[in-house]
Amino acid sequence: MINRRAPVVAGLMLSAALAAIDATIVATAVPAIVRDLGSFSLFPWVIASYMLTQAVFTPIYGRLADVYGRKPLLIIGMGIFLIGSLLAGVAWSMPVLILARAIQGIGAGAIQPITQVLAADMYPLEERGRISGLLSSVWGVSALIGPALGGVLSELVSWRWIFLIKLPLGVAAIVVVTLWLKESFQRRPHRLDLLGTVLLMVGVVATMLGLQESSYLLAIAGFASLVAFGWWETRAAEPLIPPWVWRDRVTLSAFLSGLIVGMILIGPAVYLPTFAQAVLGAGAIAAGFALAVQSIGWPLASGLSGRLYMRIGFRDTALAGLVLIGISALMFTRLDADSPLVYAGLCTFVNGAGLGLVSSSMLIGAQVGVPREQRGTVTGSVLFFRLAGGALGASVLAAVANRSLAAHLDGTGYTSIDDAAQALENGGGEAVRQALAASVHNVFLALxxxxxxxxLAVLVMPRKFDHRS
Structure with a gap:
């Protein structure tokens, strides 16, 4: 079906790199962007708009890839991403930049699921772990170089180039995919699930915003929309997410484990840098590298997962990963004010290795458990639940951390981790430092x-099942 795989994989890796870097490159350019455009209060939406639209459109693209083919949807997604990048690069106000980032997210929603589906299409089962590791390494390297690249470009040239630099690279990726990817896909008439798409979009956006902004009414409205989406999917002629996936133990387990992976991933990402800087006294760069080690363990373990699941199966490989995650969580709880930063890096490396084993084995297990014509739908759904897990995890872990902090600093007026960290920067006392350490410790216990x-989520998957793709 598809030949000349090496240049195609290079094109897929370049496509994935653009979306991956975009998730981290903006953070270090905040001062420069705000200096030019103003409206600092709106800046969080520059990041949130990208994440929201990416989460919403990930399962939609997965379904459309099964209907219309992988290649055209990837090219369309890349095109939308580049339009958003161009608009962001020339943005003349903060609202325009937020709109541009939302457009980028719409395009990025195609990139991760379709690159993973194409990897599954191109390679036999025994080689998919290695290719998944390569694609995962792109995200790991991007997490390392994204913030540094954003800082360098915004300091030496202009913050606008963190968006504009993607244009020639994106065009190159589109050209490679267009010329080298040969896809044999039989198209047939379909009825798009427009109502289901609208209900899903409203539900995801309202729920994620409600969780992030602690707006219970918005979260309830979003949940109600998701319930309506589930009801409609049982009646739609060609549902966006077919109801049978919830009855299949393989796909159900992959969805649930994807949700948990997203929640686990957010813990160290949000709280370790704060702990390293406020409690251990490390600088921002050193704290960032302690976290970035996680992005090394992930692709290494993902690359090895193929050998494991061919020998012991997908479920047991995922369980091995969860053992590593559990070990890393116990290691995290041993962090205190006297711990060396190298130990924190070791914790994140073990955590990343565990996440790599779980995510790769469960994703590939879900892919091989369904026919090829349903692979895009399942892949997009697994990745959607991982993104949703990140939003849910941010809310749950913030509640754990902030309640713990409030209990330790009762009556001081500090109600959030950010408040306490800011107080320490302004000369806060040892009591604040100890309270901050205790609250982050509880986050690690939650891991x-x-x-x-x-x-429990992985155990839902049977140890052995038929490989249909």
Whole structure:
């Protein structure tokens, strides 16, 4: 079906790199962007708009890739991403930049699921772990170089080039995919699930915003929309997410474990840098590198997962990953004010290795458990649940951290981790430092609970099942 795989994989890696870097490159350019465009209060939406639209459109693209083919949807997604990049690069106000980032997210929603589906299409089962590791390494390297590249471009040239530099690279990726990817796909008439798409979009956006902004009414409205989406999917002629996936133990387990992976991933990403800087006294760059080690363990373990699941199966490979996550969570709880930063990096490396084993084995297990014509739908759904898990995890872990902090600093007026960290920067006392350490410690304890829930999610998958693709 598809030949000349090496240049195609290079094109897929370049496509994935653009979307991956975009998730981290903006953070270090905040001062320069605000200096030019103003409206600092709106800046969080520059990041949130990208994440929201990417999450919403990931399952939609996965379904459309099954209907219209992988190649055209990837090219369309890349095109939309580049339009958003161009608009962001020339943005003349903060609202325009937020709109541009939302457009980028719409395009990025195609890139991760379709690159993973194409990898599954191109390579036999025994080689998919290696290719998944290569694609995962793109995200790991991007996490390392994204913030640094954003800082360099905004300081030496202009913050606008963190968006404009993607244009020639994106065009190159589109050219490679267009010329080298040969896809044999039989198209047939379909009825798009427009109502289901609208209900899903409203539900995801309202729920994620409600969780992030602690707006219970918005979260309830979003949940109600998702319930309506589930009801409609049982009646739609060609549902966006077919109801049978919830009855299939393989796909159900992949969805649930994807949700847990997203929640576990957000813990160290949000709280370790704060702990490293406020409690351990590390600088911002050193704290960032302690976290970035996680992005090394992930692709290494993902690359090895193929050998494991061919020997012991997908479920047991995922369970091995969850054991590593549990070990890393216990290691995190041993962090204190006297711990060396190298130990924090070791914790994140073990955590990343565990996440790599779980995510790769469960994703590929879900892919091989369904026919090829349903592979895009399942892949997009698994990745959607991982993104949704990140939003849910941010809310749950913030509640754990902030309640712990409030209990330790009762009556001081500090109600959030950010408040306490800012107080330390302004000369806050030892009591604030100890309270901050205790609240982050409770977050790490929560990771142990999440690892246990992950084991239960993985155990839903049968140890052996038919490989249909």
């Amino acid at each position: 142990i609970v999440l690892a246990v829930l992950g084991v």
